[in-house]
Amino acid sequence: MPSPFIVVPTYHELDNLPRFTERLWGAVPDARILLVDDASGDGAPGWVRSHPRYDRQLFILERPGKRGLGSAYVEGFAWVMKRHAVEPCSAIVQMDADLSHDPNSVPELIRLLDQGADLVIATRYRDGVRVTNWPLHRLMLSLGAAQYVKLITGMPFSDPTGGFKAFRPDRLASLDLAQIHSDGYAFQIEVTHLAWRLGWKIVEVPIVFEDRHAGISKMSGHIVREAIWRVPWMALRGRHPHVRSGADGKSAL
Numbered sequence: 001m002p003s004p005f006i007v008v009p010t011y012h013e014l015d016n017l018p019r020f021t022e023r024l025w026g027a028v029p030d031a032r033i034l035l036v037d038d039a040s041g042d043g044a045p046g047w048v049r050s051h052p053r054y055d056r057q058l059f060i061l062e063r064p065g066k067r068g069l070g071s072a073y074v075e076g077f078a079w080v081m082k083r084h085a086v087e088p089c090s091a092i093v094q095m096d097a098d099l100s101h102d103p104n105s106v107p108e109l110i111r112l113l114d115q116g117a118d119l120v121i122a123t124r125y126r127d128g129v130r131v132t133n134w135p136l137h138r139l140m141l142s143l144g145a146a147q148y149v150k151l152i153t154g155m156p157f158s159d160p161t162g163g164f165k166a167f168r169p170d171r172l173a174s175l176d177l178a179q180i181h182s183d184g185y186a187f188q189i190e191v192t193h194l195a196w197r198l199g200w201k202i203v204e205v206p207i208v209f210e211d212r213h214a215g216i217s218k219m220s221g222h223i224v225r226e227a228i229w230r231v232p233w234m235a236l237r238g239r240h241p242h243v244r245s246g247a248d249g250k251s252a253l
């Protein structure tokens with residue numbers, strides 16, 4: 001039976017990893033987890049390699065330095081895709097390691113893929129705001145960003161900067177992810193925008209988002225500034241989305 005792959009970028013998240021992985025396997029016992037670690041220097045690779053599930057359900061892709069969340073996902077997805085070609089996976093889920101994204105919500109995201117969605121986006125902002133313990137300025141920034149994206153791109157989604165999503169593997173394989181160069185918020189927006197322009201079936205599922213369990217935020221002014229200029233840039237570029245040639249020519253354009 002194919003099992004889902006969960007791709008998790010990590011930078012200084014060792015304090016969260018034991019609880020994150022155990023909770024995830026509690027919710028999805030057959031999940032395979034790929035951590036994409038950017039030389040955190042906190043001992044995460046050693047922890048992974050000494051884990052009893054290492055190389056069966058727990059994997060690590062090590063990168064030589066901090067290169068950003070966007071490129072961590074691009075490399076992580078490429079790693080999973082290679083494996084998918086020989087040992088298919090049923091779903092590809094992306095989420096943070098800091099327990100802001102509740103592992104207990106993963107089965108619901110996967111269930112919606114099984115019902116025919118190509119991409120499932122977990123949303124904090126549909127039918128109200130479900131964010132706990134976040135400082136007001138973070139919430140305002142995130143809500144403001146969601147409105148900005150809606151206005152500039154016309155995408156109908158309530159939480160376009162969210163980083164908790166599930167993809168149908170063959171759909172994800174059809175995207176030319178090497179063309180995506182944006183990072184934090186902008187990366188999340190850009191992938192959804194590409195999928196939306198291609199006419200994928202995209203559904204939102206409400207989740208509760210909690211502030212990180214342990215460790216420090218990697219949110220920065222750079223990430224905010226990048227999102228501000230990338231959004232109009234991607235809206236203008238939107239007429240020419242990148243699709244792998246021969247993989248899936250079915251564009252909505």
Ligand SMILES: Nc1nc2c(ncn2[C@@H]2O[C@H](COP(=O)(O)OP(=O)(O)OP(=O)(O)O)[C@@H](O)[C@H]2O)c(=O)[nH]1
Nearest residue numbers: 009010011036038067068069072096097212217218
């Ligand atoms: N590999 C890698 N992972 C990263 C990088 N930046 C952030 N991450 C990871 O991406 C996920 C999201 O980053 P966060 O720092 O939690 O960002 P956020 O959720 O916007 O902010 P906080 O929850 O306030 O910390 C976490 O699992 C981070 O460890 C990076 O440059 N490389």
Ligand SMILES: [Mg+2]
Nearest residue numbers: 096098100212
């Ligand atoms: Mg976080």
